[in-house]
Amino acid sequence: MLSSIARQEDLCRSTLGHIKHFLSGVFRYAGRQGVLDSPNPMREVEIPRARPAGETRAYTLEEEVRMLAILPEPAATIVAVAAFTGARKGEIRGFLWQSYDGYTIEVKQSVWRNQVGEPKREKSKGAIPVIAQLKPFLDRHRASSGNPSEGFIFRNLWGNALNLDALVGEVIQPALEAEKIPWYGWHAFRRGLAMNLHRLRVSDKVIQQILRHANVTTTINIYVKMVTQDAEEAMKKLETKCSLVVPQTVPQLPSEGTQLGTKNGVITVQQAQPLEAVRENLAERGDSNPR
Numbered sequence: 001m002l003s004s005i006a007r008q009e010d011l012c013r014s015t016l017g018h019i020k021h022f023l024s025g026v027f028r029y030a031g032r033q034g035v036l037d038s039p040n041p042m043r044e045v046e047i048p049r050a051r052p053a054g055e056t057r058a059y060t061l062e063e064e065v066r067m068l069a070i071l072p073e074p075a076a077t078i079v080a081v082a083a084f085t086g087a088r089k090g091e092i093r094g095f096l097w098q099s100y101d102g103y104t105i106e107v108k109q110s111v112w113r114n115q116v117g118e119p120k121r122e123k124s125k126g127a128i129p130v131i132a133q134l135k136p137f138l139d140r141h142r143a144s145s146g147n148p149s150e151g152f153i154f155r156n157l158w159g160n161a162l163n164l165d166a167l168v169g170e171v172i173q174p175a176l177e178a179e180k181i182p183w184y185g186w187h188a189f190r191r192g193l194a195m196n197l198h199r200l201r202v203s204d205k206v207i208q209q210i211l212r213h214a215n216v217t218t219t220i221n222i223y224v225k226m227v228t229q230d231a232e233e234a235m236k237k238l239e240t241k242c243s244l245v246v247p248q249t250v251p252q253l254p255s256e257g258t259q260l261g262t263k264n265g266v267i268t269v270q271q272a273q274p275l276e277a278v279r280e281n282l283a284e285r286g287d288s289n290p291r
Contacts, residue, residue, distance in 0.1 A: 003109065006128075016240070017068075020042055020045060021274060022270040024040060024043070025040050027040045027041060027042055028258070029040050034213075048158075053241070054282055057072065057182075057184035057185075057188045057191070057263060058155070058186065058188050058192040058195050059083065059188045059191075059192035060195075060196075061190055061192070061196050063192075064079070064179060064189070064192065066179065066181060067079050067176065067181060068080055068083075069119060070175055070176075070178075070179055071171070071172065071175055071287040072175070073140075073141065073144065073169065074141055074162075074289075075172050075175075076137065076161075077137040077141040077154075078092065078141070078154055078164065078167070079172070079189070080083065080133075080134050080137040081105075081134065081137070081138070082186055082189035082190070083189045083192065084130075084131055084133060084134040085105060085128045085130070085134070085191065085193075086108065086189065086190045086193035086194065087107060087128065087134035088120065088186070088187070088190065089122075089164055089186040089187070090110035090111050090112050091107050091109075091110050091119060092154065092164065092186070093110070093111035093161040093162065093164060094108070094109040094110045094116065094119075095107075095152070095154065096108065096150065096151065096152060096153065097142070097148050097149055097150050097151055097152075097153055098149065098150045100130070100138065100153065102132055102135065102139075102177065103129070104127040104128060104129055104130055105130055105138075106121055106126070106127045106128075107126055107127075107129070108125060111161040114160065114161075116161070127233070130169040131251075141153070141196070151159075164186065167184065180217045204267075241285070246263050253275065
């Protein structure tokens with residue numbers, strides 16, 4: 001079955017893994033209900049070869065601030081909640097006024113489509129601190145909603161959980177596109193909070209507690225996308241430092257212009273050169289593997 005799905009649909013390997021997990025749960029449930037009296041047929045199924053998952057995105061604090069400056073209500077408040085609590089989309093839809101005391105907001109439930117249920121897992125339940133920058137958004141939203149004491153924080157005209165996907169299509173994306181701000185989805189705010197906290201040197205265990213991950217490995221894996229950016233910034237700093245204090249030794253092939261005093265075709269240059277200039281010199285002589 002999975003092989004057939006993989007042939008017909010352009011799905012990544014992780015998505016196929018989610019499908020297998022879902023189907024396995026269906027058959028387990030069927031077994032418990034007495035509908036299936038044989039072993040779970042998904043148990044021995046291998047995930048077929050498929051393309052790797054695409055790169056995930058995370059919003060920076062600067063991008064989030066720009067969004068809050070241009071979005072109307074209630075979109076701005078919902079984005080602020082996503083950015084400053086790291087809650088999942090279903091958890092945001094499930095937030096209740098009776099679970100907000102002005103200092104924390106408690107995750108008790110999640111809403112998928114029109115179904116209210118438990119959060120993703122038991123450890124997903126918990127209280128999230130509300131920072132000072134988020135509280136005015138929630139307080140203003142409460143006042144504009146008639147100061148309710150209970151019910152969904154973000155609700156439609158009928159009092160049900162607001163459809164965030166419709167809000168994105170009708171309000172958020174058009175506003176962001178006008179300002180050339182990309183929309184990466186609700187989970188990009190959750191990843192962004194993890195990265196912002198990590199850059200502030202908050203410990204992984206504390207970030208795990210805030211995001212309510214089942215284990216710290218999940219939390220750490222979020223930072224993988226930071227490696228390239230952080231490494232590049234670090235090497236740029238090193239390059240700047242080296243340009244001030246370290247003479248560059250640039251390997252060159254002997255040529256007609258080689259001056260006396262060179263040894264083995266290596267010229268010691270006292271004027272420091274940036275890394276890009278070194279790469280250009282190496283490329284000109286055909287050495288594509290600088291060391």
